[in-house]
Amino acid sequence: MWSPIVLLLCLIPPVFLLFFFQYRRTFKNSNLPPGPRGLPIIGNLHQLDSSNLHLQLWKLSKKYGPIFSLQLGLRPAIVISSSKVAKEALKTHDVEFSGRPKLLGQQKLSYNGKDISFSPNGSYWREMRKLCVVHVLSSRRVTSFSSIINCEVKQMIKKISRHASSLKVTNLNEVLISLTCAIICRIAFGRRYEDEGTERSRFQELLNECEAMLSIFFVSDYVPFLGWIDKLSGLQARLEKSFKELDKFSQEVIEEHMDPNRRTSKEEDIIDVLLQLKKQRSFSTDLTIDHIKAVFMDLLIAATDPTAATTVWAMTELVRHPRVMKKVQEEIRNLGGKKDFLEENDIQKFPYFKAVIKETLRLYPPVPLLLPKETNENCIIDGYEIAAKTLVYVNALAIQRDPEIWEDPEEFLPERFLYSTIDFRGQDFELIPFGAGRRSCPGMLMATASLDLILANLLYLFDWELPAGMKKEDIDTEVLPGLVQYKKNPLCILAKCHM
Numbered sequence: 001m002w003s004p005i006v007l008l009l010c011l012i013p014p015v016f017l018l019f020f021f022q023y024r025r026t027f028k029n030s031n032l033p034p035g036p037r038g039l040p041i042i043g044n045l046h047q048l049d050s051s052n053l054h055l056q057l058w059k060l061s062k063k064y065g066p067i068f069s070l071q072l073g074l075r076p077a078i079v080i081s082s083s084k085v086a087k088e089a090l091k092t093h094d095v096e097f098s099g100r101p102k103l104l105g106q107q108k109l110s111y112n113g114k115d116i117s118f119s120p121n122g123s124y125w126r127e128m129r130k131l132c133v134v135h136v137l138s139s140r141r142v143t144s145f146s147s148i149i150n151c152e153v154k155q156m157i158k159k160i161s162r163h164a165s166s167l168k169v170t171n172l173n174e175v176l177i178s179l180t181c182a183i184i185c186r187i188a189f190g191r192r193y194e195d196e197g198t199e200r201s202r203f204q205e206l207l208n209e210c211e212a213m214l215s216i217f218f219v220s221d222y223v224p225f226l227g228w229i230d231k232l233s234g235l236q237a238r239l240e241k242s243f244k245e246l247d248k249f250s251q252e253v254i255e256e257h258m259d260p261n262r263r264t265s266k267e268e269d270i271i272d273v274l275l276q277l278k279k280q281r282s283f284s285t286d287l288t289i290d291h292i293k294a295v296f297m298d299l300l301i302a303a304t305d306p307t308a309a310t311t312v313w314a315m316t317e318l319v320r321h322p323r324v325m326k327k328v329q330e331e332i333r334n335l336g337g338k339k340d341f342l343e344e345n346d347i348q349k350f351p352y353f354k355a356v357i358k359e360t361l362r363l364y365p366p367v368p369l370l371l372p373k374e375t376n377e378n379c380i381i382d383g384y385e386i387a388a389k390t391l392v393y394v395n396a397l398a399i400q401r402d403p404e405i406w407e408d409p410e411e412f413l414p415e416r417f418l419y420s421t422i423d424f425r426g427q428d429f430e431l432i433p434f435g436a437g438r439r440s441c442p443g444m445l446m447a448t449a450s451l452d453l454i455l456a457n458l459l460y461l462f463d464w465e466l467p468a469g470m471k472k473e474d475i476d477t478e479v480l481p482g483l484v485q486y487k488k489n490p491l492c493i494l495a496k497c498h499m
């Protein structure tokens, strides 16, 4: 057995060396953005809590400015919190800022970056993203999915109508996550699960656990030689377990699609498209089953939560602001005419409704720090030298609530978008809920089509009231920790059929 003294003596040289290299780097590059002082080895890790990182970084930006440095263990990091610096990074230096850091949970669940979101910048990512944009997420494909989206939204309306006729409160968090889950199950792998069945809950639990693993804090990502802490804490085993379950699920789905006796529906799903691409060998890398599983996982997670979360936030703000609710319902009902259901084409005629969606995405970007990036090369931003392999957070929430840009930034005021040309498509850096530049969200078309259809029909077909004894001031905006900003306490309100 080694005595503690011998262990200590063995630890001193590596710790000393780390100390030396960390400080040499800081000293050598004196033109780093300012930032809070950290401790040896762990840097600023002890000052941050991953459960509401965007809020803590926002607070720090008020002290240290629109670009500041952090030392996260052995990883240097910068945080960008103004639209001007975001534009410089994501437009002028788009190529340098298009990498992704290799983080344990994200690498494991993406089969070592074989997906799109967590794949490093390179020819594989470029080709896979292009293929997905052309074959899976194009406007032609989104139109072909519209019958599925319409059908699932109609099922949701039936469910809420049943609640309304029995005067039962509707839990919108539950209804909307179940809807977006149903849409993605059909679009991605052609399955329709029973609403409250065990298969559906197995799938939903799997998604929740994977999402947690993508954002959870692993010590080994920041101080690799302390990686044993992840083993001791049980996190490593939890990650292995989620990966195994995800892999088993994807394997079942793929085998089902490869079965020659499978009954095919007339709509191709995403797995069909990916398997065809594999067969055609139109790809420069040989596509393996792992590549398909990785892209499949990516699209499942990317598509389900942010869409549901945005709709819940929109309804939350509308219930808290009866004036806006009345105005948007009048617009939709006057311009929409008399129908059982609003289609995507009807919705394009509603300017105030579109402003409500923009204002929701401004006040609550569902992914407030976008996805973390990593610089590929050294570059100069806002006059500071940023080294290659620096972790980069772009704080979209701070930008979208910046009082220098937005009047009354904390207020829900859709009117601000009525006569403004600012849009969320990645050209206006004041509003970047889908990111900007080459790593921006390729699913924006599908996301906005679903958001429009779900929210417009909820407002067109139902009037919404608070349950007895509840006031609008009682509705909180607390957020669940995680990659996606989801309302923590469910929004439970009463629906009344309008027609």
Ligand code: HEM
Residues within 6 Å of the ligand: 116, 117, 118, 129, 137, 298, 299, 302, 303, 304, 306, 307, 310, 365, 366, 367, 370, 371, 372, 433, 434, 435, 436, 438, 439, 440, 441, 442, 443, 444, 446, 447
């Ligand atoms: C309201 C809904 C959605 C929001 C707010 C949203 C937002 C985002 C954001 C902020 C990013 C990171 C951008 C960056 O790092 O700069 C992202 C990436 C991504 N999103 Fe979305 N998203 C939504 C829906 C979807 C949907 C429906 C899909 C696909 C079906 C999708 C697929 C992706 C993919 C694949 C990436 C990774 C892109 C890359 O790294 O190249 N998203 N999304």
